[in-house]
Amino acid sequence: MLPNYLCYVNSVLVYRSGGTNRLTGLMLAAGTLALLLVGPSVIQYLPVMVVAALIFVLGIDLAKEALWDTIGRVSREEYITIVIIVFVMTGWDFVVGILAGIVFACLFFVLQASRGRNTIRAIFDGSIARSTVRRHITQRRFLEQVGTQTQILKLQGFLFFGTINSVEDLIRRALDIAAWQRNPIRFMIVDFSLVSGLDFSAAEAFTRLQRLLEAKDVVLVFCGLQPDSAVGIALRSVDLWADNGVRLEVFANLNEALEWSENEYLRGMYASGWASARAFGRAMTGAGESGIEAARTFSGASGSDMGAHKPSTGSGAIPGLEAAGLDIPDSKGRQPAFVLDSGFENSPRRSHLQQAVRMALERTGGDAMMVGALNSVPEIEPENASSSASDAEAGLEGSERERTERRTASSGEQLPPNALPQPGDGQHQSHNQTAIQQRKRKLVQPAPLLTLTFKAYAQEDLGQEFFANLAPYFTKVRISKGQKLWERGDESDGLYLIEKGILKARYDFPQEEFEINEAMLAGTIAGELSFLSGQVRNTAVHAELDCVLWKLDGTNLDRMQMERPARDFSTFFRMLLRVTEEEQECLMSYLVTRLS
CATH class of the missing domain: 3.30.750.24 (STAS domain)
Structure with missing residues (x-):
């Protein structure tokens, strides 16, 4: 029989005898009260051998449950703690066994935790x-x-x-x-x-x-x-x-x-x-x-x-x-x-x-x-568009003359002075004006911004002319620092190319403590996913700094589809999808890192 287990053995004896409900407790209380009233003389009529054998059997069963049944079910450190508790309780005292168990449990916890x-x-x-x-x-x-x-x-x-x-x-x-x-x-x-x-x-x-x-x-x-x-x-x-x-x-x-x-x-x-x-x-x-x-x-x-x-x-x-x-x-x-x-x-x-x-x-x-x-x-504003255009014409016309001189010098040919293109020469004026107009279209925003944002996503070599043809469908939007661009749940009225400034988006989730903030810098796109999918805005966006944006709304997107060749529109749309995929992949990589 295990030492100091008498109370526990009594409880196990009652349970295994079928006492599994509250009536058992009432019956045990009534029997104890009867013994109190009758006196201890009735105990001498109980067979001592039977009671002792029953207690010994239960003690052996409990020892088997503690020392044998736990083999392979608990860790090595936990099993050593169980054995130490049994032997200390047998050799010294019940309280000393409890203290030994606490000490060894703390020791083994430190050893396990230190493995990291x-x-x-x-x-x-x-x-x-x-x-x-x-x-x-x-x-x-x-x-x-x-x-x-x-x-x-x-x-x-x-x-x-x-x-x-x-x-x-x-x-x-x-x-x-x-x-x-x-x-x-x-x-x-x-x-x-x-x-x-x-x-x-x-x-x-x-x-x-x-x-x-x-x-x-x-x-x-x-x-x-x-x-x-x-x-x-x-x-x-x-x-x-x-x-x-x-x-x-x-x-x-x-x-x-x-x-x-x-x-x-x-x-x-x-x-x-x-x-x-x-x-x-x-x-x-x-x-x-x-x-x-x-x-x-x-x-x-x-x-x-x-x-x-x-x-x-x-x-x-x-x-x-x-x-x-x-x-x-x-x-x-x-x-x-x-x-x-x-x-x-x-x-x-x-x-x-x-x-x-x-x-x-x-x-x-x-x-x-x-x-x-x-x-x-x-940007060329309406009030100074003519002066900027004149500066551009002069600069581009001079560049054309310089390129002609360089080609002549490299070939070793001697051309008469009147053979070089002159600023006022009518022979070259029509050609120069056409070249200047084409170059001006490529230099005025948002054509450079479109090239910046999309050209790296193109699967083919797209010239500046391709993006210059898309520029008329974008409208300039200026917002001040702190101004809201849209709120969560608003209708998706377009996408925005960021020329200057920083936009800040906030993703809200049902858990109030979980929030993701996303900064969008110049040369990127904002609002493309909800706009292309036709869904309401899933973020709230405001300007972190003063921003200059170029907006493509649904009306201009439909105009682009009707007015531009089908190949050009499909190329632009595929680039938009690749930009969207790239941005979602970046956001997912952060979510995986944060939730890991």
């Missing part, structure tokens, strides 16, 4: 986990390539001295020389959104990790926490999250952290001064004829300066990048995460960044126009 099986919920890199910012496809392809330098670590549960070791070991392995050569890291993002708290030893471990990462010039980024949360208080208690010069970035959620890291990659690339970075800039400013001549005609910029962004001193801002949406409100005042100076020309991260630029250009064809450079091409 459930502490690290998921691991991603920046090529999979992307922010919800809508960027131009050339920038997006670049970020997909360079995103492997961003590592995202999603943690969960309570972090203490037994669980933090697995996190520390994982980061140390990522910084190992062999792993670094295969996959160098620039940003280490740690998501605390599922962490309930951490103790002092875990907070100290993050301090050690921060020093280790800083030695490798890796920026540690925390997200998913607030200063007054349990995690925030623990981190501030070890002076990790404090204004003491520690290189640490903290954001409210994962989306903001990803957005900031993506902006830092673009800032660093544009400010590097590489030939490939200038090619990237030229690819986005239209390295083709129309893009460079547009900038020359209207802003006087030389072609050699296109896309060559230089960092300003002090704040780390790069001229022209604000227009491209690279300065989000949360990033204002932050220092650049890294500077690509000439001292690390052969580093793995620098080489990978250069390779990412080249691959992005190859994948997108390298002939779109830069988002920020749209601001260098002014």
Whole structure:
């Protein structure tokens, strides 16, 4: 018979004898009351051997249930705890056995938790986990390539001295020389959104990790926490999250952290001064004829300066990048995460960044126009259209004469002076006027914006003329900062091309605490999915900055279908669908990362 099990044995005896309802308790109470009234003399008539044998049988059955039936059903640590409890209770005391069970249960819990099986919920890199910012496809392809330098670590549960070791070991392995050569890291993002708290030893471990990462010039980024949360208080208690010069970035959620890291990659690339970075800039400013001549005609910029962004001193801002949406409100005042100076020309991260630029250009064809450079091409307003047109004619006519002179010099032929096209020569005036009119159509918005937005999605080589023919169907819309463009549930009256500014969309869900914000930058489209599907708006959109938009409504879309050739309309519609698919894929990648 197991020691100290008499009360439990009595209960089991009653249950196995058929006492499974409340009547059993009433009968037992009545029998106990009768024994109290009659006295203990009646007990001597009970067969002691039968009662003892019954108790022994029940004790053996309970021992079998505890020691034999649990084999293979509980873990090894739990079985050892059961055996220890049985022997301690038998050899010492019931209370001592309970204390021994509590001590060994805590010990085995620490050992199991220290294995870190459930502490690290998921691991991603920046090529999979992307922010919800809508960027131009050339920038997006670049970020997909360079995103492997961003590592995202999603943690969960309570972090203490037994669980933090697995996190520390994982980061140390990522910084190992062999792993670094295969996959160098620039940003280490740690998501605390599922962490309930951490103790002092875990907070100290993050301090050690921060020093280790800083030695490798890796920026540690925390997200998913607030200063007054349990995690925030623990981190501030070890002076990790404090204004003491520690290189640490903290954001409210994962989306903001990803957005900031993506902006830092673009800032660093544009400010590097590489030939490939200038090619990237030229690819986005239209390295083709129309893009460079547009900038020359209207802003006087030389072609050699296109896309060559230089960092300003002090704040780390790069001229022209604000227009491209690279300065989000949360990033204002932050220092650049890294500077690509000439001292690390052969580093793995620098080489990978250069390779990412080249691959992005190859994948997108390298002939779109830069988002920020749209601001260098002014719109022609009605009151100054004639003067701008005259300037364009003069510039284009001079360019025609220069090209004729260059062809003559290269061929070695000597032409009489009157053979060169003259500005007032009637022989060439008709031809020049036609060429000028065609070029002017390609330079005036929204033709450059259409080229910027759609040409990378075309499956065939589309000239500037194709997009210039689509421009008349778009209407300019200006909205001020903070103004609402549409609300959730509104009718879909059109889609919008963003020429300048930033639009902010909010996706609401039945769960009040679950909300997704999406920023849409210049060179992208807003409202295309609900417009093409004929559904009501599923988001609420407002202007983050003053915006210039170009709207295509249902009436003009029908006009385009009737007036343009069927091939042109189907090509444009397929490009719209590819843009929509690309944007939905980007949004889904963030949702998968957040819900993992």
